[in-house]
Amino acid sequence: MSLREEKKRQMRQQLSDTATRMFVERGFDGVRVAEVARACGVSEKTVFNYFPTKEALLLDRLEGTATALREALASTGQAPIEAALRLLDAELDGFAGDPEGYRRFGELLEAAPSLRAYRNDMMDRFVAVAAEALAARAGVDPADPEPQITAAALLGLWRVQYESLRRRPGDPATVRAEVRRAADVLRIGLDEESGPRAAAD
Structure with missing residues (x-):
């Protein structure tokens, strides 16, 4: 795995783990994708580059x-x-x-x-x-x-x-x-x- 692929894998994992933690704490409907993005220090567009839907995050x-x-x-x-x-x-x-x-x-x-x-x-x-x-x-x-x-x-x-x-x-x-x-x-x-x-x- 190249360095770029490894970074992408790590970002995907970070987004999914962060979203899962937030969903469990506040409920799925209580968290917006923009909040997940902000918690990970990326844009909402970046989140959707990795996950086509909010559901896919979980x-x-x-x-x-x-x-x-x-x-x-x-x-x-x-x-x-x-x-x-x-x-x-x-x-x-x-x-x-x-x-x-x-x-x-x-x-x-x-x-x-x-x-x-x-x-x-x-x-x-x-x-x-x-x-x-x-x-x-x-x-x-x-x-x-x-x-x-x-x-x-x-x-x-x-x-x-x-x-x-x-x-x-x-x-x-x-x-x-x-x-x-x-x-x-x-x-x-x-x-x-x-x-x-x-x-x-």
Whole structure:
């Protein structure tokens, strides 16, 4: 990484960290982008050079998830479910060190409709990314039913982890176990005889 790229990376991180701290303290709607810029000693235009929207200041980590998802599912060295679980484990390890911070982050997210909408839009993008990667490894069209439904099911594991973390931010072992229960449902399938009903028996 060149010196210029490193400086850009540091500025991006500073903007995101500063914005996150201010949002947690005052609420998402209680902070203007101009205030974040002023706190970092830059112009508002500079902030938008790094982040296209105010929501992206808080949820910038999702961009990295899209890249990691594409790379993991493109590899034929492991099954898609196992690739997804590896990514989820890595994310969980990152959250587990700060359960109180994650709890406050979750509260902030739930309190701001625009943040929830942004997160949902990103989840739709993740499904598209996953469908493209799965289609490429199978040699089919991303619009075919198989990669579409498989991608949507895999991304459901992220929703399971998010909800479990929101309820139990200080209990990563239980969160991990719940995600794996969800993954088992995907492995079994949703057949009436062997799906969720059988798992509950």
